[in-house]
Amino acid sequence: MKFSEKWLREWVNPAIDTEALSEQLSMAGLEVDGLDDVAGDFSGVVIGEVVECGQHPDADKLRVTKVNVGEDELLDIVCGAANCRAGLKVAVAKVGAVLPGDFKIKKAKLRGQPSHGMLCAFEELGMAESSDGILELPSDAPIGQCIRECFSLDDVTIDVDLTANRSDCLGIKGLAREVGVLNSLDVTEVAIEAVQPTIDDKISIELVNSQACPRYLGRIIKGINLDATSPLWMVEKLRRSGVRSIDPVVDVTNYVLLELGHPMHAFDLNAIEGGIKVRNANEGEELVLLDGNTAKLNPSTLLIADDNKALAMAGIFGGEASGVKEGTQDILLESAFFSPLAIAGQARSYGLHTDASHRYERGVDYKLQRDAMERATALLLDIVGGEAGPVVEAVSEADLPKEKSVTLRRARLDRVIGYHIDDAKVTNILTRLGLTVSFANDTWQAQVPSYRFDISIEEDLIEEVARVFGYNNIPNVAPTAALKMTTHVESNVPVSRMRNELVSRGYQEAITYSFVDPKAQKLLHPESDALVLPHPISVEMSAMRVSLMTGLINAVVYNQNRQQSRIRLFEHGLKFLKDDSAENGVAQVAVLGGIVFGNTHNEHWSVASRPADFFDVKGDVEALLSLTNDSARFSFKAQANDGLHPGQSAAIYFDDVKVGFIGAVHPQLQKSLGLNSTAYVFEVEVDAISSRKLPEAVSVSKFPSNRRDIAILVADDVKIGDILESIEKVGGNQLVDLNLFDVYKGKGIEPDFKSLAIALTLQAVDRTLEEKDINQVVDNVVAELAKQFNASLRD
Secondary structure (H helix, E strand, C coil): CEEEHHHHHHHCCCCCCHHHHHHHHHHCCCEEEEEEECCCCCEEEEEEEEEEEEECCCCCCCEEEEEECCCCCEEEEEECCCCCCCCCEEEEEEEEEEECCCEECCCEEECCEEECEEECECHHHCCCCCCCCECCECCCCCCCCEHHHHCCCCCEEEEEECCCCCHHHCCHHHHHHHHHHHHCCCCCCCCCCCCCCCCCCCCCEEECCCCCCCEEEEEEEECCCCCCCCCHHHHHHHHHCCCCCCCHHHHHHHHHHHHHCCCCEEEEHHHCCCCEEEEECCCCCEEEECCCCEEECCCCCEEEECCCCEEEECCCEEECCCECCCCCCCEEEEEEECCHHHHCCHHHHCCCCCHHHHHHCCCCCCCCHHHHHHHHHHHHHHHHCCEECCCEEEECHHHCCCCCEEEEEHHHHHHHHCCCCCHHHHHHHHHHCCCEEEEECCEEEEECCCCCCCCCCHHHHHHHHHHHHCHHHCCCCCCCCCCCCCCCCCCECCHHHHHHHHHHCCCEECCCCCEECHHHHHHHCCCCCCCECCCCCCHHHCEECCCCHHHHHHHHHHHHCCCCCCEEEEEEEEEEEECCCCHHHEEEEEEEEEEEECECCCCECCECCCECCHHHHHHHHHHHHHHHCCHHHEEEEECCCCCEEEEEEEEEEECCEEEEEEEEECHHHHHHHCCCCCEEEEEEEHHHHCECCCCCCCCCCCCCCEEEEEEEEEECCCCHHHHHHHHHHHHHHHEEEEEEEEEECCCCCCCCEEEEEEEEEECCCCCCCCHHHHHHHHHHHHHHHHHHHCCEECC
16 A cells, blocks of 8 residues: 555654654554655746746747746746646746756747746656646645645655555554554544535435445435546645546545545446345346446346446446446445455456455455545535435444454463563553453453454454564563483384385385285285275275285386386385274284395496396395394295295294295286286385394403314205204304305215305303314214204215
């Protein structure tokens, strides 16, 4: 909203300059976007009166004038304005005057006639971008006085960008009230007195939609003179507020809009058939607007209509047929309250935005209609004359907004603001804002005025107190935060650590749906009894997954079909198993799964290219299990698993509990699943690897270690893991390291047998082991292997 600073200071005049006022408004939440001078930078321009005005002898479009500028001084001035005439008060730039743009006035001759000055238009004084003729001043303007002083042109237009909640400040009255509160000053309001009717003419008003329009006032004014001109003071106030003067009736309604913040409208009384009906548009109804465009009306649009037709879009735009125009003598003046919800969005739906809709959709004071009517009536009678009838009011009290009472607690105010403002100061702030306030027991009870639509809860009052008190006046206090050590169980292995381990080994995390294709899942887990959704997204997503395999294989197929030849994915998620003992009969088990497809490495000259195999994936899983620092408790046991190759699959055990699986996808399923080569998968329950064994610090032995190598012959079907486990048990505490460093089959070894070379490292913490001690341990190991596995030492 734009407004004149001097107009504002007529209502309230704080002892601060323009810059300080601008800063004050901005800090109070009424952000000032710009400050503009209302006139250009000029000097030497005075008020004069045209005494003589005659035709230039040598130019059809020029006039030769004599202008009285005071002190018995008559100036000969040549003027080209069509509106120049004898008796007119004008703005005269005398010789030596400087106009905007550093344009200096000098003596001159125009077509042979002397010209000692210039008659100025709005444009030449920097008061408008264009103008039709010279500036016509009021007949009582004092001759010889500086025009800048006479018309207070040392003024500033202030442009305020109001937030949507501050509709109460869309008028000088509201802005003055705000400035008064900020400076603890009383506001001098315009005295509005009721205009006594001089005629009995009135019109009937029917509120068909009383919820959208609970109050409507109308008044007939007859015998107006539209040939009258709006007074310069009004035109100037409108201009400085960014509004162009049109005609006296429109100027008055715009003036009241800017002064009180209340929109008004005037109808040509002769265009109204019957009475006024405030109703919604009918289906297919149209209205030709004041701008000449035809609007196809929506049934949700509120209209001002007569008995037969629509007259205007309520609170938005008037109709062309009922508008005040040349020749209009009788008018109906409208002042109404429209519900914000009834107007909100309506203007935009027609591509419109008017000053009226801007205010109505934000909320207009529902008690201001009669004041606006009386103020506009008085101004119109003074300017265009005429006779006014009585004010006719239609009101639905039940549909009018209700006054609100809001409570503000002292403790809440201090806690939110972080600063204590004196009780008396808080009461004064709320009272000056127009609220009726009572204070008792550290609690304020505030009755909200009709113009403050935005105050409804306690936080609104807190905002008002802080805003008016001044955010800059609240001390800056750095927040204090107490440091507290978080509870952290050192033995926990977070899922993020598991993710990082797999990422460091070349995997990328995938996220797949918990809903899978039941057919694909049945291929991988033929014995599973999956949960089927009663209302699935689609048939392909109708079963809850019983492992991560289905989703990961689908992700591989998707990438494989897009020419990705090397894929390594992992996922952390839940699998869903039927379990009568679980809540809702469903056990949700967190698992970590992965899939490997393609070569071990991307193609590179320094690395031999080969397809990934079972042992590559097993190495990745072992790295994952090693995070527990308790790998000895985990074991891989050859075991057939659903959907996996029977010769390339194993179960993962933690002690004696199965916690996962690893293996190659069964070759018979590859084509059905869309795989074009072998993929290896693994899955481990997160609970099994989410806790680690904490290391215990022990002293390093001061005594030497001893290594002994043994080579044994065993049958091919003997598992190496079982042999190493047996050696660890027999070796006891003196066996500190055990390593299988060679497996040999071939010349010198009988068929169906293999040679295993094993290194045993022996050491004691309290003494140096003697040869007999070492031999004793080795002999015990050899004997135990012979007993359990029928092993023999290789020659």
